[in-house]
Amino acid sequence: MEGSAHLVEVGHFFYIFIVILLAAKLAGELFERIGQPAVLGELVAGVVVGASILGIVPVDPSQPYGSLVHVMAEIGVAILLFEIGLETDLREMFRVGSSAATVAVVGVVLPFFFGYLFWHLYEGGASLVAIFVGATLTATSVGITARVLTDIGKINTSEARIIIGAAVIDDILGLLILAVVEGLADTGQVSILGVTKLFGLAVGFLAVAMAIGLTTARWLFELVNRMRVRGVLVTFALVFALLLAYLADLVGLAPIVGAFAAGLILSRTNQFDTIVEQIKPVADVFTPIFFVSIGAAVDITILDPRRPENHEVLVIGAALFVIAVLGKVAAGYAVFWRKLNRLAIGAGMVPRGEVGLIFAQLGLLGGILTRDVFSAILIMVMGTTLITPPVLKPLFDRVKIATPGGGEEPLVVKPGIGELD
Amino acid sequence: MEGSAHLVEVGHFFYIFIVILLAAKLAGELFERIGQPAVLGELVAGVVVGASILGIVPVDPSQPYGSLVHVMAEIGVAILLFEIGLETDLREMFRVGSSAATVAVVGVVLPFFFGYLFWHLYEGGASLVAIFVGATLTATSVGITARVLTDIGKINTSEARIIIGAAVIDDILGLLILAVVEGLADTGQVSILGVTKLFGLAVGFLAVAMAIGLTTARWLFELVNRMRVRGVLVTFALVFALLLAYLADLVGLAPIVGAFAAGLILSRTNQFDTIVEQIKPVADVFTPIFFVSIGAAVDITILDPRRPENHEVLVIGAALFVIAVLGKVAAGYAVFWRKLNRLAIGAGMVPRGEVGLIFAQLGLLGGILTRDVFSAILIMVMGTTLITPPVLKPLFDRVKIATPGGGEEPLVVKPGIGELD
Numbered sequence: 001m002e003g004s005a006h007l008v009e010v011g012h013f014f015y016i017f018i019v020i021l022l023a024a025k026l027a028g029e030l031f032e033r034i035g036q037p038a039v040l041g042e043l044v045a046g047v048v049v050g051a052s053i054l055g056i057v058p059v060d061p062s063q064p065y066g067s068l069v070h071v072m073a074e075i076g077v078a079i080l081l082f083e084i085g086l087e088t089d090l091r092e093m094f095r096v097g098s099s100a101a102t103v104a105v106v107g108v109v110l111p112f113f114f115g116y117l118f119w120h121l122y123e124g125g126a127s128l129v130a131i132f133v134g135a136t137l138t139a140t141s142v143g144i145t146a147r148v149l150t151d152i153g154k155i156n157t158s159e160a161r162i163i164i165g166a167a168v169i170d171d172i173l174g175l176l177i178l179a180v181v182e183g184l185a186d187t188g189q190v191s192i193l194g195v196t197k198l199f200g201l202a203v204g205f206l207a208v209a210m211a212i213g214l215t216t217a218r219w220l221f222e223l224v225n226r227m228r229v230r231g232v233l234v235t236f237a238l239v240f241a242l243l244l245a246y247l248a249d250l251v252g253l254a255p256i257v258g259a260f261a262a263g264l265i266l267s268r269t270n271q272f273d274t275i276v277e278q279i280k281p282v283a284d285v286f287t288p289i290f291f292v293s294i295g296a297a298v299d300i301t302i303l304d305p306r307r308p309e310n311h312e313v314l315v316i317g318a319a320l321f322v323i324a325v326l327g328k329v330a331a332g333y334a335v336f337w338r339k340l341n342r343l344a345i346g347a348g349m350v351p352r353g354e355v356g357l358i359f360a361q362l363g364l365l366g367g368i369l370t371r372d373v374f375s376a377i378l379i380m381v382m383g384t385t386l387i388t389p390p391v392l393k394p395l396f397d398r399v400k401i402a403t404p405g406g407g408e409e410p411l412v413v414k415p416g417i418g419e420l421d
Numbered sequence: 422m423e424g425s426a427h428l429v430e431v432g433h434f435f436y437i438f439i440v441i442l443l444a445a446k447l448a449g450e451l452f453e454r455i456g457q458p459a460v461l462g463e464l465v466a467g468v469v470v471g472a473s474i475l476g477i478v479p480v481d482p483s484q485p486y487g488s489l490v491h492v493m494a495e496i497g498v499a500i501l502l503f504e505i506g507l508e509t510d511l512r513e514m515f516r517v518g519s520s521a522a523t524v525a526v527v528g529v530v531l532p533f534f535f536g537y538l539f540w541h542l543y544e545g546g547a548s549l550v551a552i553f554v555g556a557t558l559t560a561t562s563v564g565i566t567a568r569v570l571t572d573i574g575k576i577n578t579s580e581a582r583i584i585i586g587a588a589v590i591d592d593i594l595g596l597l598i599l600a601v602v603e604g605l606a607d608t609g610q611v612s613i614l615g616v617t618k619l620f621g622l623a624v625g626f627l628a629v630a631m632a633i634g635l636t637t638a639r640w641l642f643e644l645v646n647r648m649r650v651r652g653v654l655v656t657f658a659l660v661f662a663l664l665l666a667y668l669a670d671l672v673g674l675a676p677i678v679g680a681f682a683a684g685l686i687l688s689r690t691n692q693f694d695t696i697v698e699q700i701k702p703v704a705d706v707f708t709p710i711f712f713v714s715i716g717a718a719v720d721i722t723i724l725d726p727r728r729p730e731n732h733e734v735l736v737i738g739a740a741l742f743v744i745a746v747l748g749k750v751a752a753g754y755a756v757f758w759r760k761l762n763r764l765a766i767g768a769g770m771v772p773r774g775e776v777g778l779i780f781a782q783l784g785l786l787g788g789i790l791t792r793d794v795f796s797a798i799l800i801m802v803m804g805t806t807l808i809t810p811p812v813l814k815p816l817f818d819r820v821k822i823a824t825p826g827g828g829e830e831p832l833v834v835k836p837g838i839g840e841l842d
């Protein structure tokens with residue numbers, strides 16, 4: 001049980017795991033007490049224990065401990081979206097379908113266009129670089145927003161459903177943009193047929209998975225419920241979530257999209273209550289790893305304005321950050337025909353994450369983006385991620401939020417702040 | 422979210438995790454239905470999905486996916502022993518202290534002596550090899566037995582407490598033997614001072630951890646209980662278990678000894694019920710990884726009698742297996758002054774695990790043991806692990822088991838089988 005000959009020391013990973021959980025809960029508690037979402041505390045805790053400051057939690061997935069943290073973080077965010085899917089009403093999701101699609105499309109087109117335009121004006125010419133810069137600005141990373149809305153008890157609002165629905169559609173659009181961008185990086189060309197196939201595969205997977213899931217999950221879990229061994233319900237629920245996450249990954253979607261679909265499906269089973277109750281402690285153990293590791297990946301050295309080499313990076317990063325925020329906020333206002341908290345919807349779409357980084361990494365490895373542009377994109381990703389939790393809470397608190405099915409929440413208008421819509 | 426550039430593909434690990442959980446639960450159910458402990462099903466499922474047959478679940482901890490499985494398996498067995506500690510009455514543990522110590526000491530001395538003697542007679546001379554062979558036979562790996570006793574609902578018997586107590590003491594003795602054996606392998610000498618220091622450190626750690634834990638855990642968890650963020654109780658309970666596991670590892674003990682101590686301590690808190698309820702689903706998700714990975718490590722090719730090169734290995738392995746079993750069974754009978762199911766105690770001590778393998782690996786790397794002797798030791802470890810679940814259940818079922826504190830169980834004497842004591 002010493003394992004001294006191993007590449008990975010079990011004891012050392014226990015140490016990392018302890019630090020992650022302890023930092024997450026203590027900082028989460030602190031932030032909640034000062035009126036901020038707990039997840040912001042977890043992100044900040046991650047910055048402190050991560051590479052920039054204490055260096056305890058590694059995030060480089062090509063290193064042994066980093067890959068452990070990375071995989072457990074991905075399990076964590078998959079379980080989070082599974083849990084959110086479980087607590088989401090499928091019919092309500094369909095009801096907001098057109099709004100979500102509008103937010104998604106506008107929220108992809110505007111940041112892409114203005115990112116492209118910015119680079120075109122800033123550097124002149126070089127349209128391939130401009131396309132990459134635009135692409136990195138498109139895809140929302142919904143984990144942060146979903147967690148904030150769970151923390152503040154707003155996950156069952158129409159606004160939350162539109163955000164999550166838009167993020168799912170966003171992910172499909174991101175997949176298509178990735179294919180286009182990869183084609184441009186590799187061969188300078190785009191295969192319309194290839195992109196169409198990818199789109200068909202992704203949409204087809206979701207449709208087929210939902211159809212099969214909704215018709216079979218009920219009796220499948222009746223069978224599981226009759227099994228005698230301990231812990232079958234929570235285990236099979238997790239297997240179901242991981243399976244759909246795995247299949248989503250296979251067709252090129254984010255695993256969390258599959259996990260969310262799994263939750264939607266299992267919310268219609270008779271064992272729903274037990275599943276929710278038992279998956280919660282598992283989520284409590286895994287999800288902090290995701291948020292702490294996001295914080296741990298923040299590199300504060302590139303933010304230091306005292307370093308002259310950071311100046312241009314900071315300027316470009318700030319510009320991209322502004323485009324990233326305004327593009328998604330405008331997308332929120334695109335659902336002009338609905339009386340909703342449109343600013344909150346837009347703000348919920350702001351965080352950019354792994355997908356943008358994958359685009360940027362492709363551009364860097366393909367020799368299209370310079371290290372400076374890559375760093376500026378990193379600043380945009382870190383900024384949009386860290387700004388969302390503190391902004392989203394007051395936005396959701398200060399105006400009337402429609403909660404269909406569960407009655408309307410009381411109208412809360414703070415002094416001096418009018419209703420937004 | 423694609424992560425294609427990584428050493429570890431998240432999607433592929435999801436696949437491995439799905440296979441582990443699914444195989445464990447389906448085989449566990451099957452074995453329970455045919456009257457066997459579920460854990461035997463998990464072990465057999467592991468053999469099927471492991472390296473020898475399907476090759477889906479990797480176990481080599483120096484490989485990326487293998488190290489992931491290894492670390493999550495170790496978390497799993499730590500949570501299992503934590504849970505068992507939670508459900509164990511500390512006073513009852515102390516009450517069986519002298520019995521446990523007797524079983525531990527006899528169960529280390531006899532297998533060591535007969536292992537040494539066997540090799541001395543078989544090979545002649547070469548006393549260093551004989552010492553190594555003897556050492557590999559000493560240390561019980563309690564995970565299997567603990568899980569079987571949980572599966573069949575006998576974890577709260579005096580017999581179970583003696584087995585677990587003896588396994589803890591066993592681990593301390595194993596630590597000392599490891600130091601002796603390492604000294605012999607490196608320098609041919611033994612440092613009495615060094616061994617004494619190790620012993621003092623291990624016993625001191627346990628004493629101090631229990632003393633501090635028992636005086637502080639109650640108010641610590643009162644504080645935790647007043648925190649507002651979600652999931653604090655289960656998270657802090659897990660942190661506590663991992664912390665003691667980590668510290669145990671640091672002083673050279675098995676992590677599970679620390680995790681068990683953590684459970685004993687937290688069983689005295691006021692939040693005990695909630696902790697047990699919430700740690701169960703987490704255990705359900707992690708522990709199958711441990712048992713499936715043990716099965717997956719079984720190399721059935723060295724058991725194939727049709728291969729001539731296996732013959733001597735099989736003969737030596739069988740001899741070591743017999744010594745391993747008889748030595749521990751005799752240790753069970755060493756508590757001659759108590760009216761207990763002594764055969765069941767001995768049988769519960771039979772499984773050998775990682776500690777024996779570490780001794781064997783040291784000997785192999787130090788050039789003291791040949792590859793054949795190493796393989797024979799592997800056979801002994803695999804055999805003692807796989808034989809225990811099917812044997813333990815009837816042994817615990819067929820005779821009266823004293824359950825102090827909870828009244829006596831009804832005397833069950835099957836036709837033709839008398840009481841053993």
